[in-house]
Amino acid sequence: xxxxxxxxxxxxxxxxxxxxxxxxxxxxxxxxxxxxxxxxxxxxxxxxxxxxxxxxxxxxxxxxxxxxxxxxxxxxxxxxxxxxxxxxxxx
Amino acid sequence: xxxxxxxxxxxxxxxxxxxxxxxxxxxxxxxxxxxxxxxxxxxxxxxxxxxxxxxxxxxxxxxxxxxxxxxxxxxxxxxxxxxxxxxxxxxxxx
Numbered sequence: 001x002x003x004x005x006x007x008x009x010x011x012x013x014x015x016x017x018x019x020x021x022x023x024x025x026x027x028x029x030x031x032x033x034x035x036x037x038x039x040x041x042x043x044x045x046x047x048x049x050x051x052x053x054x055x056x057x058x059x060x061x062x063x064x065x066x067x068x069x070x071x072x073x074x075x076x077x078x079x080x081x082x083x084x085x086x087x088x089x090x091x
Numbered sequence: 092x093x094x095x096x097x098x099x100x101x102x103x104x105x106x107x108x109x110x111x112x113x114x115x116x117x118x119x120x121x122x123x124x125x126x127x128x129x130x131x132x133x134x135x136x137x138x139x140x141x142x143x144x145x146x147x148x149x150x151x152x153x154x155x156x157x158x159x160x161x162x163x164x165x166x167x168x169x170x171x172x173x174x175x176x177x178x179x180x181x182x183x184x185x
Contacts, residue, residue, distance in 0.1 A: 034123070034133055041124050048124055050184070053177050056120045060113055060174055063137065064167070067112075070145050071163055078149065079156040 004086050011083065015076040022069020029062045098161050104151055105165020108144050112166070113173045115140045 037055040041048045075081075119136040126132040144166075152159040 030133065030137070031130075034129060038123065038129060050181065052120055052123070053181055055123075056117050057174050057177050059116055059120065060170055063112075063116065063141075064170055066141070067144065067166070068163075070141070071148065071159060074145070074149060074152065075156045075159060079152055079154050079159065081156055 004083070007080070007082050007086060011076045011080050015073040018069050018073045018076070022066055022073070026062050026066040030059060033058050033062065097158075101151060101158055101161035102165040102168075104147070105162040105167075106169045107165075108147055108162065109166040109169025109173075112140050112144050113170055117173075 033055060037051055040051050044051070115136060119132060123129050123132065148159060148162055151162050
């Protein structure tokens with residue numbers, strides 16, 4: 001078990017974990033937010049504009065976290081700085 | 092390798108991606124009350140927007156995490172701008 005193998009193993013495992021958590025969390029949050037907003041719009045149709053705006057702000061925050069998780073996974077898998085460092089210095 | 096215009100260009104690309112992603116979200120949310128299948132609309136919208144955003148980011152990254160960081164900075168800047176604009180609109184309305 002040399003350093004490169006260990007870095008590769010941990011990176012791939014972490015990328016998978018990041019994607020899993022980063023998919024579950026925002027999905028649950030987004031579902032709740034949309035359901036509540038539609039309920040609110042159904043009860044107060046004349047307030048639809050304000051509710052929609054607030055929903056957008058909330059969803060923007062929720063979906064951002066998903067994108068950040070995607071980005072971290074991409075860095076770990078395709079542009080891992082530690083991996084590059086160890087490859088350049090040699091064993 | 093690194094020209095002086097590369098980082099601003101990547102940042103601008105991030106701004107464009109952010110505009111596409113959150114503009115698409117805004118469009119979807121506006122259509123939501125009239126949609127026949129709100130859940131399906133939201134899911135498909137999220138899948139398409141994320142796929143395009145992540146695909147372009149992966150292409151622009153070109154194996155260097157600093158380039159991805161520049162794109163992400165533009166993306167986050169656009170997000171903060173759009174959220175701020177919506178909030179300001181709310182404050183003016185109320």
